Amino acid sequence: MLSPTPSEILARARADLRTGLPVAIGGVLLASVETVSTERLAAMRAAGELILTISGRRAETLKARAYDGDVARVAVPEEADAAWLRAVADPANDLRSPMKGPLRTLRDGDPVPWRAGVTLAKAAHLLPAVVGIVAPPPPGITQVPPDVTLTATMTEVAAARVPLAIERASRVHVFREGSGGEEHYAVEIGRVDRSAPVLVRLHSACFTGDVLGSVKCDCGPQLHAAMDAMAAAGGGVLLYLNQEGRGIGLANKMRAYDLQDQGFDTVEANHRLGFEDDERDFRLGAGLLKRMGIGSVRLMTNNPRKLAMMMAQDVDVAERVPLHVGRTPENAGYLDVKRAKSGHLE
Numbered sequence: 290m291l292s293p294t295p296s297e298i299l300a301r302a303r304a305d306l307r308t309g310l311p312v313a314i315g316g317v318l319l320a321s322v323e324t325v326s327t328e329r330l331a332a333m334r335a336a337g338e339l340i341l342t343i344s345g346r347r348a349e350t351l352k353a354r355a356y357d358g359d360v361a362r363v364a365v366p367e368e369a370d371a372a373w374l375r376a377v378a379d380p381a382n383d384l385r386s387p388m389k390g391p392l393r394t395l396r397d398g399d400p401v402p403w404r405a406g407v408t409l410a411k412a413a414h415l416l417p418a419v420v421g422i423v424a425p426p427p428p429g430i431t432q433v434p435p436d437v438t439l440t441a442t443m444t445e446v447a448a449a450r451v452p453l454a455i456e457r458a459s460r461v462h463v464f465r466e467g468s469g470g471e472e473h474y475a476v477e478i479g480r481v482d483r484s485a486p487v488l489v490r491l492h493s494a495c496f497t498g499d500v501l502g503s504v505k506c507d508c509g510p511q512l513h514a515a516m517d518a519m520a521a522a523g524g525g526v527l528l529y530l531n532q533e534g535r536g537i538g539l540a541n542k543m544r545a546y547d548l549q550d551q552g553f554d555t556v557e558a559n560h561r562l563g564f565e566d567d568e569r570d571f572r573l574g575a576g577l578l579k580r581m582g583i584g585s586v587r588l589m590t591n592n593p594r595k596l597a598m599m600m601a602q603d604v605d606v607a608e609r610v611p612l613h614v615g616r617t618p619e620n621a622g623y624l625d626v627k628r629a630k631s632g633h634l635e
């Protein structure tokens with residue numbers, strides 16, 4: 290078989306959107322608002338009527354009616370240029386230059402391909418906004434079936450012994466998602482006894498906290514406290530999931546941080562950008578644990594969604610181990626919002 294599989298098509302579509310290339314989905318030709326060039330926009334406009342699609346969250350911020358629920362299709366005015374599109378999609382300047390004129394959102398027509406486009410833009414870690422036209426696919430353009438779903442099939446790529454300062458007997462396993470997704474890591478610390486519940490931490494990547502030691506969040510101290518606890522307990526498994534910024538990617542997380550400096554909290558900032566509070570898929574962690582032969586865990590977390598997802602995926606949570614470390618004057622507000630709005634446990 291030489292033609293691309295659905296998963297290969299998805300990998301290509303993500304890369305195309307990041308590059309600025311349009312993709313074809315169910316009779317629609319669409320590109321990412323963030324990466325599309327002025328020239329390509331002009332070419333699309335010459336071939337049809339431009340439609341911008343934003344997420345329901347972004348529409349809410351802009352007070353635009355989202356007839357399609359989780360997405361809203363917006364008619365692009367004739368005089369609107371790339372900067373206009375960008376201003377609708379990107380909240381960076383919402384406060385400095387409030388949106389001019391009400392947005393006209395569409396009720397007729399099929400939202401399915403547009404919704405798939407926004408899903409792909411999110412998967413590509415771009416702003417969740419696409420622009421395009423109703424048109425047949427030109428030659429050479431990636432054609433995505435509108436009903437494709439992003440499922441993370443995980444393959445173990447490699448594993449090796451890595452002696453850690455806290456525990457010499459440690460191993461790092463690297464897994465790779467299908468469909469051009471991320472790589473995720475599992476760190477086995479010490480000797481993991483699978484006949485009893487295993488001490489486990491599902492850690493989401495935080496470049497700023499884990500690597501730079503940012504005090505704006507608690508990620509770095511949580512990471513190190515979890516590893517120390519595993520070493521002290523004689524064994525444990527740290528899953529290091531590349532779901533930076535709760536799944537929105539580092540560029541979008543920095544956009545969210547900029548909004549936080551404008552006075553919005555961590556949840557509001559995500560919403561203004563057009564994302565849900567949390568875009569992570571926690572099924573991933575449970576899937577990796579099962580792959581590693583772990584069926585029962587003592588889970589180090591304060592996040593009730595992680596507990597619920599473990600149980601929904603048939604991984605028994607024998608105990609929740611709270612993980613409260615690294616509170617600073619700079620992250621106290623952030624931690625309080627997680628308790629108040631995201632249901633984080635004491």
Ligand SMILES: Nc1nc2c(ncn2[C@@H]2O[C@H](COP(=O)(O)OP(=O)(O)OP(=O)(O)O)[C@@H](O)[C@H]2O)c(=O)[nH]1
Nearest residue numbers: 492493494495506532533534535545555590591592
């Ligand atoms: N979008 C966004 N992501 C953030 C922000 N601050 C931290 N993060 C990300 O949030 C994630 C933190 O994940 P976790 O350590 O799993 O935290 P948690 O969901 O609160 O769960 P527990 O720590 O297990 O209680 C990382 O991916 C960080 O990059 C923020 O203000 N906005």
Ligand SMILES: [Zn+2]
Nearest residue numbers: 495498506508
């Ligand atoms: Zn962090």
